[in-house]
Amino acid sequence: MQVLRAVVGTGSVTAAAARLGYTPSAVSQQIAALEKEAGTELLERVGRGVRPTAAGVLLTEHADAIARRVAEAETALADLLAGRTGRLSVRYFATAGAALVAPAVARLRALHPGVRVELRLADARDPLPDVREGRADLALVVGRPETAGQDDGVRLLRLLDDPYLAVLPKSHPLAARRSVDLAELAEEPWVGSEWPGPCLDAQLAACEAAGFRPRFVVDSEDYATAQGFVAAGLGVTLIPRLGLGGRHPEVAVRRLRSPEPARTISVALRATAPPQPALTSFIEALREAAETGVSGAG
Structure with a gap:
């Protein structure tokens, strides 16, 4: 139909051939094939040129519309590939929202306003299926890069290590210190602050390295609630720096050492996803936020 459009536009098979870079014979063959498919003549000879029949005019109008839509599609595709337009679907967990996701989104909007x-908050049980199955472009997860591989359809990029801090009642003898050896909490009653999973695993692995297993007397599975139990004198707890938020006035927060527990926060991406400028910019913005996020949250 675009050959017909060129012939009608130039009024000549020869001129259309020159415009399209074809031979006149090739143009004539294309028109003949189109007329056979349409079941009617599309051109009539007028002097040394041609003009469209009523059917030819009709198909030429549709060819013009198709050409406009193709041009619009090409422009839209170019905008998408350049990162000027598009959609980015992100999954995150609550404590990463304020310190990491919010500044990264603000940065992305400045770079890619379109x-x-x-x-959306990620599924606490397993955030990876949304990425693996294409419902999300990216998810923030707690886990080390070596815990996921190409065979899982997901790759992990390490973003930062978020250290755990000791949260003690203000009256606790260790509250007078600037830092606490983890082993010094071995005989203390503990307030649970994590759901079972990689965050709790990071705590337990550090305690095991320090030579003990914590004795949990309360399970809160929430950082703010855990602080409340500690403030009431029911035990001690560990909370990651990004999860501290507003500190309870009756607790003391101290650095840990020997070892210092930490949870690894990573970016999960679909292993087969093609490069996207907006996605690349968002990951870079997350890295920038991570450089200041932990220190700023302290």
């Missing part, structure tokens, strides 16, 4: 960002 990209729409969809933000």
Whole structure:
């Protein structure tokens, strides 16, 4: 139909051939094939040129519309590939929201204002299926890069190590210190602050390295609630720096050492996903936020 459009536009098979870079014979063959498919003549000879029949005019109008839509599609594709438009779907967990995701989204909007960002809290049980199955472009997860491989359809990029801090009642003897050896908490009653999973595993692994297993007397599975139990004198707890948020006035927060527990926060991406400028910019913005996030949260 675009050959017909060129012939009608130039009024000549020869001129259309020159415009398209074809031979006149090739153009004539294309028109003949189109007329056979349409079941009617599309051109009539007028002097040394041609003009469209009523059927030819009709198909030429549709060819013009198709050409406009193709041009629009090409422009839209170029905008998408350049990161000027598009959609980015992000999954995150609550304590990463304020310190990491919020500044990264603000940075992305400055760089790619035409990209729409969809933000949702990740499934606490397993955030990776959304990425693996294409429902999300990226997810923030707690886990080390070696815990996921190409065979899982997901790759992990390490973002930062978020250290755990000791949270003690203000009256606790260790509260007078600037830092606490983890082993010094071995005989203390503990307030649980994590759901079972990689965050709790990071705590337990550090305690095991320090030679003990904590004795949990309360399970809160929430950082703010855990602080409340500690403030009431029911035990001690560990909370990651990004999870501290507003500190309870009756607790003391101290650095840990020997060892210093930490949870690894990583970016999960689909292993087969093609490069996207907006996605690349968002990951870079997350890295920038991570450089200041832990120190700023302290």
